[in-house]
Amino acid sequence: MKKLLFTLLFSGICFLSNANNQPKVGDELVINEPIAQTYHHIKFPKPNILIKRGTVTGYKSVSKNLVVIKEVMTKDNGDHFVVLAKKDGTKFFGYLSHVKANYTKALEAEEIKIIK
Numbered sequence: 229m230k231k232l233l234f235t236l237l238f239s240g241i242c243f244l245s246n247a248n249n250q251p252k253v254g255d256e257l258v259i260n261e262p263i264a265q266t267y268h269h270i271k272f273p274k275p276n277i278l279i280k281r282g283t284v285t286g287y288k289s290v291s292k293n294l295v296v297i298k299e300v301m302t303k304d305n306g307d308h309f310v311v312l313a314k315k316d317g318t319k320f321f322g323y324l325s326h327v328k329a330n331y332t333k334a335l336e337a338e339e340i341k342i343i344k
């Protein structure tokens with residue numbers, strides 16, 4: 229009886245933790261600073277493109293920005309891709325209104341963080 233109760237409790241906890249990782253349209257996130265030189269799971273333009281456009285030379289202008297999920301796409305392998313837009317309505321680097329990101333991998337790499 230104890231094993232059954234423990235199994236049900238563990239299954240419930242796993243289900244709830246999995247349910248909290250599902251992105252929804254309208255969720256708010258914060259973009260963190262990249263651990264490496266660039267973001268790997270958020271599809272920002274490469275630094276050489278930013279330099280050619282004359283906007284900025286790094287990604288400091290996007291760190292700590294509040295963003296909102298505008299669209300959610302789920303692949304067959306279970307990865308969730310989201311389209312992010314700034315909460316204040318301005319554009320990323322002065323010309324991108326939205327960017328695409330791999331939600332599950334960006335959360336694991338701590339490139340984005342969920343606001344509670």
